[in-house]
Each structure stands twice: as C-alpha cells, then as structure tokens.
Amino acid sequence: MPSLVNTLIEQVRGGRRRSIGQLITRVENGDVAAKEVLRELYRDTGRAHVVGVTGPPGTGKSTLVNEIAKTLRRQKKSVAIVAVDPSSPFSGGALLGDRIRMRDLSGDEGVFIRSMATRGSLGGLARATSDVVGILDAAAFDVIIVETVGAGQAEVDIARAAHTVIVIESPGMGDEIQTIKAGILETADILVVNKADRPGADRTVKALRAMLQMGASSGPLRHHGQIMATSANPDGAESAQPGWIPSVYETIATEGKGVEAVVETVRSHMSYLNSSGELAKRELAQSRRKIDAMLQEAFTARLNNAVEPTEMERIVAAVAERRLDPYSAVEQLLNGVPM
Amino acid sequence: MPSLVNTLIEQVRGGRRRSIGQLITRVENGDVAAKEVLRELYRDTGRAHVVGVTGPPGTGKSTLVNEIAKTLRRQKKSVAIVAVDPSSPFSGGALLGDRIRMRDLSGDEGVFIRSMATRGSLGGLARATSDVVGILDAAAFDVIIVETVGAGQAEVDIARAAHTVIVIESPGMGDEIQTIKAGILETADILVVNKADRPGADRTVKALRAMLQMGASSGPLRHHGQIMATSANPDGAESAQPGWIPSVYETIATEGKGVEAVVETVRSHMSYLNSSGELAKRELAQSRRKIDAMLQEAFTARLNNAVEPTEMERIVAAVAERRLDPYSAVEQLLNGVPM
Numbered sequence: 001m002p003s004l005v006n007t008l009i010e011q012v013r014g015g016r017r018r019s020i021g022q023l024i025t026r027v028e029n030g031d032v033a034a035k036e037v038l039r040e041l042y043r044d045t046g047r048a049h050v051v052g053v054t055g056p057p058g059t060g061k062s063t064l065v066n067e068i069a070k071t072l073r074r075q076k077k078s079v080a081i082v083a084v085d086p087s088s089p090f091s092g093g094a095l096l097g098d099r100i101r102m103r104d105l106s107g108d109e110g111v112f113i114r115s116m117a118t119r120g121s122l123g124g125l126a127r128a129t130s131d132v133v134g135i136l137d138a139a140a141f142d143v144i145i146v147e148t149v150g151a152g153q154a155e156v157d158i159a160r161a162a163h164t165v166i167v168i169e170s171p172g173m174g175d176e177i178q179t180i181k182a183g184i185l186e187t188a189d190i191l192v193v194n195k196a197d198r199p200g201a202d203r204t205v206k207a208l209r210a211m212l213q214m215g216a217s218s219g220p221l222r223h224h225g226q227i228m229a230t231s232a233n234p235d236g237a238e239s240a241q242p243g244w245i246p247s248v249y250e251t252i253a254t255e256g257k258g259v260e261a262v263v264e265t266v267r268s269h270m271s272y273l274n275s276s277g278e279l280a281k282r283e284l285a286q287s288r289r290k291i292d293a294m295l296q297e298a299f300t301a302r303l304n305n306a307v308e309p310t311e312m313e314r315i316v317a318a319v320a321e322r323r324l325d326p327y328s329a330v331e332q333l334l335n336g337v338p339m
Numbered sequence: 340m341p342s343l344v345n346t347l348i349e350q351v352r353g354g355r356r357r358s359i360g361q362l363i364t365r366v367e368n369g370d371v372a373a374k375e376v377l378r379e380l381y382r383d384t385g386r387a388h389v390v391g392v393t394g395p396p397g398t399g400k401s402t403l404v405n406e407i408a409k410t411l412r413r414q415k416k417s418v419a420i421v422a423v424d425p426s427s428p429f430s431g432g433a434l435l436g437d438r439i440r441m442r443d444l445s446g447d448e449g450v451f452i453r454s455m456a457t458r459g460s461l462g463g464l465a466r467a468t469s470d471v472v473g474i475l476d477a478a479a480f481d482v483i484i485v486e487t488v489g490a491g492q493a494e495v496d497i498a499r500a501a502h503t504v505i506v507i508e509s510p511g512m513g514d515e516i517q518t519i520k521a522g523i524l525e526t527a528d529i530l531v532v533n534k535a536d537r538p539g540a541d542r543t544v545k546a547l548r549a550m551l552q553m554g555a556s557s558g559p560l561r562h563h564g565q566i567m568a569t570s571a572n573p574d575g576a577e578s579a580q581p582g583w584i585p586s587v588y589e590t591i592a593t594e595g596k597g598v599e600a601v602v603e604t605v606r607s608h609m610s611y612l613n614s615s616g617e618l619a620k621r622e623l624a625q626s627r628r629k630i631d632a633m634l635q636e637a638f639t640a641r642l643n644n645a646v647e648p649t650e651m652e653r654i655v656a657a658v659a660e661r662r663l664d665p666y667s668a669v670e671q672l673l674n675g676v677p678m
Contacts, residue, residue: 035666042664280659287658287665294669299638319626320619325381326626327374330633 005033009040015078015139017112024114027131038131041138046283048080048137049270052162052187054148054155059170060194064253064262065147066104071263073110077142080112081105084129084148084158112141126157127293133161159187161286163279164269166190166262169208171200185211188246189269192262196250208248244272307333344372348379354417354478356451363453366470377470383477385622387419388609391501391526393487393494398509399533403592403601404486405443410602412449416481419451420444423468423487423497451480465496466632472500498526500625502618503608505529505601508547510539524550527585528608531601535589547587583611645675 011019026034053068055061062083069079105111116129129146136144146162148155159165167188185191191212193204247265251258273279315333318324350358365373392407394400401422408418444450455468468485475483485501487494498504506527524530530551532543586604590597612618654672657663 039664039666042666043661046661283659284655288655290665291655291658291668291672294665295642295672296635296638298669298673299635303634316623316627316630319630320622322382322385325378326629326633327378327381329630330637333630333634334637 005036005040008037012037012041012135012139013044015141017109020112020135020139021114023135024132027135028116028128038134041135044138044140045134046137048133048141048144049164049266050133050137050144050146050162051266052146052148052159052165053168054159054165055168055192057149059168060253061147061149061168064168064192064194064251064259065145067251067253067256067259068263068266069105069111069145070256071259072143073108075263078110078112078140080136080139080141080144081114082129082132082136082144082146083113083115084125084146085115085117112136112139126161127297129158130161130290156187160289163273163282164189164266166192166266168192168194169204170195171198171204189244190262190265191246191248192251192258193248194251194253196258197252201250205248205250212246212248243276243278244269303333344375344379347376351376351380351474351478352383354480356448359451359474359478360453362474363471366474367455367467377473380474380477383479384473385476387472387476387480387483388503388605389472389476389483389485389501390605391485391487391498391504392507393498393504394507394531396488398507399592400486400488400507403507403531403533403590403598404484406590406592406595406598407602407605408444408450408484409595410598411482412447414602417449417479419475419478419480419483420453421468421471421475421483421485422452422454423464423485424454424456451475451478465500466636468497469500469629495526499628502612502621503528503605505531505605507531507533508543509534510537510543528583529601529604530585530587531590531597532587533590533592535597536591540589544587544589551585551587582615582617583608642672646672 008019008023012023023034023037027038051068053061053065065081065083069081072079105113114132116125116132133144133146146158148158165187167185167190169191170193191208193201193208195201196205249258249262249265251262253259270279273282312333315324315329319326319329347358347362351362362373362376366377390407392400392404404420404422408420411418444452453471455464455471472483472485485497487497504526506524506529508530509532530547532540532547534540535544588597588601588604590601592598609618612621651672654663654668658665658668
C-alpha cells in the first residue's frame, strides 16, 4: 500500500481535520485511492451516534442543528455536521445556514462542519454521504449530525442511514406537513416544532400528534423501521412489540429554548436502540442496502466498460424504432459483459 | 416455438379480449412463456397513443377517465384503460372506481379495462405496467389510458412512460397541490381541475397557473421532458425552444362538462410530439430506461442465482459487525457471479 494512503489513514484516525477534509473531497471526486482508505477505515466505524435532521426549508433547521451541537459540546461530546443539499450543485465548506453556523461553532476543535451537494444522481449523493459519515465515524466523532433539506427520496435514503431521525416543522406550515407525511414522517424518531413562539404553533403540534396517532392505530406505520417492513426488503421484518414512540417537542432555536430536551431524547433513543436489539437490526439492514448499492454500481461500471457508448446508442435506437425488441437487446448486451 | 405461444400471439394481435387478459395475468405472474410472447409482440407496438392520468385520491379521476373514454369512443377510437394502484395488493379485473366504470363502459367491445396493483416492489409495478401497455398497443388499441393514484415515485415512473400526462386536481385541495408540486407537476402536459362547480375552483386554477408560471420563469422546469434534462440521463438533453406549454382546464366529469376540450388537447399534444421531433426523443429515452431496468433485473437474477441466501446473510452480518468491509464483501460476491 502506498505510504500516502497509510499516512492519510493514520491522520484521519487521529482526527486531523485537514486530512479528514481532504479525504472527503477525494470521496466526492470518486478518487480510486479514497476507496482503499475507506476500506481500511471501515473497521473503525460503528461507534458514532448518527443523527439525521430533516424538514422543509424555513423551519430554522440549521439554527436548531447549531444549538444541538452547542448543547452536545457542553456535554464534552465531539460533533461533526454534514449538511446535505440535494438541490445545490456546490460541495465543500459550509453552505446551509453557514453564516450563523460559522459564528456559533467555528474555532471549536471538537466540531467539524462539511457541506455536500448533488453531483450527478441523488442515489450517488446518498452513497457519498454514507462514505463521509464513515470517515467521520472512524475519526472518532461522538455524534455525527446529517442535516438535509426537503422531503424527497434522497432525504428518506439519507435518513434511513441515521440511528436517530429528527424531523423539524414550524408553525403555519400546514401545507408542508402534507409533504412530510408522504415519506419522511414514517422515519421520524423525534418531531420538533421550531419557532414555537410563533402563532399557530399549537395547531402544528396538534396536527403532528394526530398524524402520529393515525400512524400508531394503523399498526406497523408508527413502528420504527416501518419503511423496511413494508418494502420488499426481507431484512426489514419487525416484531409486533410497541417499540419507540416518537414525541413532538417545541423549540425556539434562536433563543436555545427547548433544545436540551431534544438532545436528551436523542440520547435516550440510542439507549432504546441498544437495549431493544433494534440497533443490531438496523446495522444489518443498512449493511444490506450498502452492499446492494455497491453491487449495482459495480455492475453498471462493468457494463459501461464492456459496451461502447456508440454501441449502446445504436441498440437503444433499434429498440425505439421497433427494429429490435428490448429482450433480445438485453441478451446481446449481457453477452458482452465479462463478469 | 410452442404452438400455444404462437396462438396467443395471433389472438392478442387480433384483439381477442380473453387472450389479452390471459397474457396480462401471465406477465403479472412472471411467467416465462409470457416473455417469449412479449418479445414477438414488440414489433407491433409504438402505434397507440399512451395517456397517463394521475392525481390525488378524491379528485374524481376515475369518473373523468370514464368520460374521456366515452368521448374517444364517440370518435370511433378504441380505448384500453389500465388502472394502477400502488397501494393495493389486488390485481385483475377493474378496481379503481370500478362500479361507475362498469356501468358506463362495460359491454363495449372497443373498451378494455384492467386493474394492476403492487406485487412486490414499486419498480416491479412500473415494469409490469410497461409490459401491459405493450400488450394493449400490440392489440391495436388506439388510445391506452394509464390511471394512477397518488404522487410518489411510482407515479412519476409510470407517467414518464406515457406520451401525454394529465394531472388532475379538485377545488379546496390546497394541501395536495404541494404534494403534486414535488414531482408530478413537472411531468404534466395537461392540468385539469375537476369538480369545477365546487367552491374554491377558481383558487385552485389560479394556484396551478401560478405554479406553471413559476416553472416557466425558472427555465427548463416548464419544458416537457424536464425531469430527464436535469437527471443524469444524457439522452434527456433538451433544445432551448419553448416547446409545449401546459394549460389548466376545468371539468365537471359527473356531468361530462369540459371533457371534450381535454380530449381535443390530448390529440393536439400528440400532433406537437410528432411535429417537434419530441416523440422520437421520448421513445429513445423510454427505450433506454426500459433496457436499463431489464439489465438491472438480469443482474439481480444472476446474483441471486450465484449467491446462496445464507451466504449473503453471513456476509451482510460480517459487514454489520465490522468483521468485513463492504468493499471486500462486494468483491467476494462478484467473484461468484458468472456473467
């Protein structure tokens, strides 16, 4: 193994910030050497508590994440923040709410902040985020907060990779609650109504509690890991025990109000995961998803290697023009793939 | 080729309803012989006008689809309706709004109705729907209406496979407009506010027009095929010409009001697709997606064949427990796949 790689591994393990940043950039750029480093670092992962934070824009998410980080810092825990913006083409540095973030947290050696954005596909972003979390885990951060904007498939994928998922709302966003209901609410372990001093906060809290109730009464919906249980993924099968019941918290992040209760619940959620055996189940499901995604990637790479782009175009055109059926086309293509 | 298959092919080509139904059931069940038939029928496809109809539950979608079908029948066009319900585990017969549908359309030889539901994965449903559309296309139906409920990824995938996409809203569903905005609105060629005699219809029409305007001003968003253009799919590249501008129509489907204007726009959209060259582009993109999906399926099948489930479980557990890194795991798995 080249000594550059070995050095990088040692420096990341030692928590050297600059090396961590360099390795993340290499991962984002699809650097081959980075894969070697990730492979070596993998045995050092699985120790951090990964917390996903998501919700619509305008809910004060970044401010709340900063306050959570500050609370954790007072408890002497090291914190890494990965801010993921699927709608932004820019990576590196700090992007989401970066001015406030920098003012509050910069200069603290126990905090690491990184922004990530879409390069190519959303699926690729979920993969890259998972690799970055692995790096920060190996670098021995106690808590890794993954912050995402929005409520799409990318957010659900990213949330799934977290141990604890916090979903944020703010008052008067009745419309967005609908959006969240579609896919994010089912993954929430903790719900927060931020800007709780604004008019309509009670209504939002009630609406969220009603949704939780609805979910609870319809069986598995409310149970953590529900998405896996209803998908075709066999490792998502769940026992019938009640499990974790999400609660709704109110915060005023700009004044730091209500944040400690949220942080305390984050901690008790990890205790629940440990004692219930849910943590081991989630690690299994997560490993399975990771392996599946990497297998698909490897297959696509081999296919792209074996089939010339012009050949692919020729075949696609023949299918579009009904000169060739897609079943025969796929057979032709697979014959050329050494695998 | 077995004569059973040959007979089935001839009967489907001849539009024999019972054979069409049998072949669809075989496709849904993953029958191997069905693949042979689909392969043979493929050259007969590409003639029907495929119309996707989607929108939230409660908008009167099924009633509107029935009225569109009746209008097309008056114009002497044969119509097939495929009703897709991703939330239902039942297939076969007619399900979505079936009572009204049966009363209005049954007994007409120029109409074929079929319901499809999730068996296993949502991706599988999109694939099966595409195969069923192919069968009905080969059976020489002039128009194939694919009706889906909801606003998730499955609906977007299914909508993409249509030539013309109609998105339905109804008054006072402000919340659902948000949901639609997330992924469906961008695929809409025609927007319909049904139940237009209800209070709030004007508001809904205005809200949809405002959304279209927003999309138009932000460039490619409003351009048909936008999803492909912003995805990693290279064949979705679009020219800068304005293209098709979606309009918002008002209907009262229960009274048949406003339906003819919608049907007329469906027809003129196909003229646009033909004259602009957009049809050929969409056929190419659709062929590419179909081939990609089938390649992934073939890969998964070979992998499942080569790797015992217990072996897979062992490897996933080793990765979850950090005894094995996922990169090495994937290498091990791929070594066993003869491809």
